[in-house]
Amino acid sequence: MTGVELGDGTTLSADVVVLALGSTPATRWLTGSSLRLRDGVECDALCQAAPGIYAAGDVASWHNPPFGTRMRLEHRMNATEQAMAAAGNLLGDAKPFAPVPYFWTDQYDTRIQAYGVFPPDADVRIVHGDPVDGCFAAAYGHRGRVVGVLGWNTPRQVRTLRRLVVERASWTAFTVVPALRPATVN
Ligand SMILES: Cc1cc2nc3c(=O)[nH]c(=O)nc-3n(C[C@H](O)[C@H](O)[C@H](O)COP(=O)(O)OP(=O)(O)OC[C@H]3O[C@@H](n4cnc5c(N)ncnc54)[C@H](O)[C@@H]3O)c2cc1C
Incomplete structure (x- = not known):
């Protein structure tokens, strides 16, 4: 077969099929906490989810100031850089995390x-x-x-x-x- 068979039995012809899998942040264990959980743990520009609580990596959504929007990135580089930024802010840097993804x-x-x-x-x-x-x-x-x-x-x-x-x-x-x-x- 050179195509994709749909649930209703019809076939879409295709030379190449790309399968994309999504992922969901594992935040169930935080249900019932006071943290805002909407597309991951919701943080401010400092990666702070609540006073004294910071998040980084795939699980964290945060406001990226230069882009003027909330982001949640599933990339290795971001996990590393955001972890360093969150640790710095935890120690008092008070520096917005503002990378070009x-x-x-x-x-x-x-x-x-x-x-x-x-x-x-x-x-x-x-x-x-x-x-x-x-x-x-x-x-x-x-x-x-x-x-x-x-x-x-x-x-x-x-x-x-x-x-x-x-x-x-x-x-x-x-x-x-x-x-x-x-x-x-x-
Ligand atoms: C198949 C695949 C291919 C990828 N390829 C690329 C790529 O080519 N380039 C790229 O940039 N990125 C890629 N990524 C994405 C990249 O791997 C992630 O962005 C990165 O690993 C995120 O790091 P993290 O530390 O935020 O989360 P993770 O690496 O997911 O680490 C989170 C850890 O927390 C643990 N955990 C979860 N819940 C709990 C709990 N309640 N208690 C204790 N521990 C818990 C998990 O078991 C896990 O070990 C890929 C991902 C996958 C799955």
Whole structure:
């Protein structure tokens, strides 16, 4: 069979099928505590869930100030960095945890790297290479700003592009300013 058979017996033809599994934060043991549990343990920008209680990693959702939104990330790098930030704040740093989210994964011979956020309604532009060649970088624009960059076997290019997310570069300028055109990313 070259497709997917649905529950009602119909078959959708497909050359490749991607199976994606979700995960749920394990917060049941905290039910009944005073902590707010909504998509994980809800924390403020300091990773604080309640006075003296901090959370980090997959289980924590927190307000990321530069992005102006609540996030919960399921990435190794975030688990490490947020744990350090939460520990620092527990010891009195009082420093908001404000990273540009970063994720990488090696899938066989493909290295995928992503900086920033990727809203479903973002504009996407290939800024280096070509997906057909299995080697490209893409930029994501949302509400007039560059909010994410994705690298597919392009570690060098995506590292260069990261600054656009850090600087919240204008999406319009990104598409017209020569200095930021794909050719200069090489
Ligand atoms: C199959 C798979 C592939 C992945 N690949 C990538 C990847 O390529 N790149 C990437 O960046 N990230 C990847 N991730 C995600 C990454 O592994 C997680 O983001 C990271 O491990 C989160 O770390 P954490 O410490 O927050 O949570 P975890 O690593 O889940 O650690 C939480 C620990 O708490 C324990 N625990 C839970 N409840 C209790 C309790 N009540 N009492 C005591 N202990 C408890 C759990 O048993 C667990 O050991 C992958 C995850 C999976 C499952």
